Amino acid sequence: MPVHGLTPILLCLLPVWIIPSPAWGHPQLSECRLIQRTALCNDAKLSSVPPGLPRNIEELQLNYNHLQTLQDVSLLRYPSLTSLSVACNSLEKLESNTFQDLSLLESLNLANNNLYIGYPETSQALKKLPGLKVLDLSENKLEDEMAATLLQNLTSLEYLNLSGNLLQRLDETSFSDLNKLKELNLQRNIIFEIDGAFGSNSKLQRLNLAFNDLPCLIDFHMTHLVVLNASHNFIEWFISRQDLNDTFQLETLDLSDNKLLFFPFLPSHSNLRNLYLSHNRLRFYEQLADNATLPNSTTTVEFYNLRKNVSNVTAELWDDSLHGDISSLEILDLRGNQVEYFPYGFIQKMPFLSRLQMCTNCLESLNLTSEQFPGSLYELDISNNRLKQVVADEGTLTVLGNLTYFNLSLNDLDRLPSRLFSSLPSLRAVANAPGTVR
Structure with a gap:
């Protein structure tokens, strides 16, 4: 299941400007690259949002900096923002009015921060984003109640990433307000129980529960x-x-x-x-x-x-x-x-x-005729089994005319059907370890 990343930037095709601006409370100047209406301020040792960017920027990236708090006034100068990424900082909270004038914001990346500390106030800030569609809260040490609080009233959300947190149990209250949600990433938590958690998410199409309990x-x-x-x-x-x-x-x-x-x-x-x-x-x-x-x-x-x-x-x-x-x-x-x-x-x-992958099992025989493998099959891997024989008649081999890859290695084959390989016109790769057919 794909994870939404940062917006790709074609640096080689577009003009780039370096914009020095004072970093509030930081002794050095910040360096941001401006590409059309995108400001790239990543890995610039910033402790606050730079104030000297053009007012009409639509995307702002502040990843890999030292921000601990987004204040009520931090983003006032940039009302046209549609995408904001503050991943991999030390964010503990967003003040309640951080997004008060950002009605156009649709994508927000807050991954890999410390939002478990100030999640109640951060929740109040998120509620002021009526058009938010993409939200990344991964790697924030969030527990069940914290995540549920942060997600209250986010009715416009379509994509949510909660991977790498501390979620354990999901119930009917976990995502009850997210009735437009299409994709949900919950991998790498410690989830051991799901009880009616997705009853309100009738539009959900992609769900990632990998690496849980x-x-x-x-x-x-x-x-x-x-x-x-x-x-x-x-x-x-x-x-x-x-x-x-x-x-x-x-x-x-x-x-x-x-x-x-x-x-x-x-x-x-x-x-x-x-x-x-x-x-x-x-x-x-x-x-x-x-x-x-x-x-x-x-x-x-x-x-x-x-x-x-x-x-x-x-x-x-x-x-x-x-x-x-x-x-x-x-x-x-x-x-x-x-x-x-x-x-x-x-x-x-x-x-x-079209593809049957059966390596490392316990098959002792394979009868291609009685099993009636379909003509659509182009890959058959039965390596590392206990095969002593493969059975197939001429009619079966004719049906398997699309078979391209056939792996018989690491078995104990006594015999193979006559003209097995020569009767498979599309065969391009055959794997059979030396000495496995006596």
């Missing part, structure tokens, strides 16, 4: 979300609402580097194209469903809402329908799991699959 994501019902990154957590279960008739707009789901035990229980109707599940503990258990050697084993699992102490989900673990709608999948990344086989018909459910 989430143990599970159940009752997933955000039908409007397009990208969800929940990688690098401790998630054992991903369960979406199975009773919704709405089509989920989700296109990319990243659950890599978690502790998934089962293939995620995806929505019944979705547009999912990219599914990243690498480095989990995932495997399929369908073959155990009728295992007579385990008479006391169960084929269902129940999930409980501990707060209400009632059962709310019962799942039949061997039911193929729990894979959900994977008919639009183009990329499936299962690297570094414990997959021993594909359930019957699993591959056939993905007619548009």
